Amino acid sequence: MMNRLHSEILICLLPALCLLLSCSNEPSVGFSAPVDxxxxxxxxxxxxxxxxxxxxxxxxxxxxxxxxxxxxxxxxxxxxxxxxxxxxxxxxxxxxxxxxxxxxxxxxxxxxxKGFEYAIDPLRQEISLQSYAPFGERTFEVDVMTNLPFRVEIPEQDASWLSCGMTELQLDRGARPRKVTLRFEWDLNYNQTSRASSVRFIPLEEGKEPVRNDGLVIRQEAAEAIEPGVKGDSLALLAIRRSLGCLSDYEVSEKMEHWEGVTVWKSGPDKGRVRSASFMLFSTDEGIPFQVKYLTACEELTFFSNANTFLKSLDPGPHICTLTRLRRLDISAYGLVSLPEEFTALKNLEYLNLSGNNFSAVPAILTPENFPNLHSLVLNANQRQVIYDLSNTVKKDLGGLMDESLQDADGNRTFPKRLLRWDALDTLILSVNYLQGSLPSLEDDPDFPKWTRAEVDACDTLPQRLAGLPKVLPHTTLLTINLNRLTGALPDWLLYHPCLDLWMPESLIFPQEGKDEKGSSCGFTNVPASLDYYYEEYVNKKFNPNNQGDKQ
Structure with a gap:
């Protein structure tokens, strides 16, 4: 009975055992990757x-x-x-x-x-520029990938027209290159030949030479060809107007002689060329455009009314200084604060108007020696803004010829003597500035000429009272110094000047305004009530009807 039971159990377990044995003999599934x-x-x-x-x-x-x-x-x-x-x-x-x-x-x-190699890698290796672009558009940017601090080296001969600034380089990821942006500014190409500059990137750490450092090549086109002549003058006028950003354009369908503000020579070797030109109502942050140098037959130029003049600090630049035939030049309300040394080449100037600019002093180059033919100098209204009380402001760079008045050890100022020595001037306009201090008497100045008895006797309109007084601006028929910050007494050379009545002193000499740097109220202490005292001396002079009173 037991044997039979065992046999039955064995028969039942045999399939399971066979299955188990068959499973243990199957090969396992592989475990692999194609790369090691x-x-x-x-x-x-x-x-x-x-x-x-x-x-x-x-x-x-x-x-x-x-x-x-x-x-x-x-x-x-x-x-x-x-x-x-x-x-x-x-x-x-x-x-x-x-x-x-x-x-x-x-x-x-x-x-x-692999680790990083040292690299200064500009993403652009070549830049092409036009010869001209408006002032605010003469820039370009170049991104550089680098893991080294570096500086930009512009060849010395190119530094006059090319400059570069750089955003802050943040090497915050070790040797991993970071992007830094270079911002270049460029100037106009005035020459009729193209130019190029090879800019280098110099590592700041010695011994670390980058494997990639191609530098940057910048090429600029030549300037537009302009030849002296009628056609060249018209091209120059158009280019100047474009560069200044004038609000109006020429009517180019008309002949140049009919363009607004332009006159031409009617005869002679320069017939048809520009004799005078005016540029008004414009907006520029630069000096006179270089194309002005092509107007070689010009005798008179006017540049008037730059936008936001009081904010500008400009120089007219060297190009206008090549026009040695100029006789009249008006650069007013432009934003000037200086004149270039080359300006002295304009020795034929007879009239110079620099009004409405931002000069803090009369440019040192404006002397009788440098401009022997100049007879009219206009320098009024050079204030950047009106400051009534100069002692109650922290603002600097006010313009208004404020630095022109000489200052002694006690802080007292006097009117600049050098302007009073310009004998050839018939017109000197200095109104509406910040000239301070007193007018010098000059009587004790041995270097200043005096009216002689012989000069007085030779002219029947000069009174004996004039003899011995300083001979100040003897040919000046118009002098204006009103609305400055002058104080003190009017000197005798002014009160008895032969042209005082022509100067309209009640309006253009005597009135001052505001307070000076020391807080003193401005104005002269001896302003005459009328010019009767004057005509009592100038008995043979023709009376101005407005000042004549009852005298016949």
């Missing part, structure tokens, strides 16, 4: 491959610059290994390990990465 080494450059890399596995698995790495996705799975899967960009100049090595969770079987992939 990944090589990456310093900029990083991403690699995809198929991982073969018959079981679940996990991916492991102890290197934070290596990322595996997915980090685990079950069976065969497409895996991605991402290598971040390097942070150092030295190479580095890491490991990615794939491990089956059931069997513990492993597959390792070694990862190597």
């Amino acid at each position: 080494l990944i090589e990456a450059g310093a900029e990083g890399k991403t690699v995809e491959f198929s991982l073969s596995s018959g079981d679940s698995w996990v991916a492991k790495t102890q290197d934070p610059w290596i990322t595996v996705s997915p980090a685990n799975g079950n069976g065969s899967t497409v895996c991605t290994v991402s290598i971040d960009s390097a942070l150092t100049f030295s190479p580095r090595e890491g490991l990615v390990r794939f491990e089956q969770t059931g069997t513990g079987e492993r597959r390792d992939i070694r990862v190597t990465q």
